[in-house]
Amino acid sequence: MDDTEQIERLYTPGEVADYLGIERQTVTKYARLLEQNGYNFLKDEKGNRNYTDSNIMMFKELIKQRNRPGIALETAAKSIVAIYESKSVFPTDTLIxxxxxxxxxxxxxxxxxxxxxxxxxxxxxxxxxxxxxxxxxxxxxxxxxxxxxxxxxxxxxxxxxxxxxxxxxxxxxxxxxxxxxxxxxxxASAKEEIEAIKAEKKASSLDFSESEEEALTRSFSMP
Missing domain, CATH: 1.20.5 (Single alpha-helices involved in coiled-coils or other helix-helix interfaces)
Known part of the structure; x- marks a missing residue:
């Protein structure tokens, strides 16, 4: 690991606010003011700022200058950017x-x-x-x-x-x-009955004829 990685550590806005005892919105306000005067903060791939120990020192100095009578915050920001850019061993690119x-x-x-x-x-x-x-x-x-x-x-x-x-x-x-x-x-039964009736009638007819013939014979033979 090189000296750069040993010295510089990245802080979130919340961590910086807690360390300095100010509001997180104030940290963002100071960062924007410094950016307007030409300073480039480290940013992640989403564009969120990450702060180093040097940045914390810049904020402390800005707060100190702001509390001095007759010093405008804008003027203090310009001088701080000029000082820290000249002293910085890091490039001004957004990512080290x-x-x-x-x-x-x-x-x-x-x-x-x-x-x-x-x-x-x-x-x-x-x-x-x-x-x-x-x-x-x-x-x-x-x-x-x-x-x-x-x-x-x-x-x-x-x-x-x-x-x-x-x-x-x-x-x-x-x-x-x-x-x-x-x-x-x-x-077949009906035919048998018919044949029987016919036979019976025929027999009856023959018996009648024989009786008549005998009666005639008897009448002719009488004196």
Whole structure:
């Protein structure tokens, strides 16, 4: 570590205010006044001021000069900027080498953290995509099993209906055959009855003729 980094330490506005016993807004007011007179404070990547031990001494001197009779704050600021710029071993750039190194490291750390975050997000997205794919496959397989089951049920119901229709048709045919057989028997029975009646009538007619013939014969043979 070089002498610059050993001597110079960066302070926040709040730390400077606490050290000097003034308000934080006053620190900002003094810093702006010094900047208006040509002084450049150290700033981070966001443009926020960081103060060194030298800056604290400048503020102390400014407060001291402000309390002197007849000294305007603007005049005190100009003289202080001139004195400290001539004595300063640091460049007037807004960032010293040690601060640049620290910011570069902070930026690298932030980028590394972002890379890790993006890697985690990518892994999360990959897991989510895998789950979605598994869910899609599961739903596809479920729909396939449902359709197969539905087809099986439809086939079973269709077969049952067809069987019932066949049984009903067979029953109707059997009933029709039975009725035809009954009708045939009834017709045959009716024919037998008719033939019997005819035979009976014929026999009755023959008996009548024979009786008449005997009566005539007897009448002719009488004296």
């Amino acid at each position: 080498p040690s601060d640049i190194t620290r910011l570069e490291q902070a930026t690298a750390d932030r980028l590394d953290q972002q890379d890790k975050t993006m890697e985690k997000q990518s892994e999360l997205i990959r897991v989510l995509l895998e789950r979605l794919d598994e869910k899609s496959k599961y739903e596809e397989e479920r729909d396939k099993r449902f359709n197969e089951r539905l087809d099986k049920i439809v086939a079973e119901v269709s077969a049952s209906v067809i069987k019932q229709l066949d049984q009903k048709e067979n029953q109707l045919l059997l009933t029709a055959k039975e009725e035809v057989e009954i009708t045939k028997k009834e017709v």
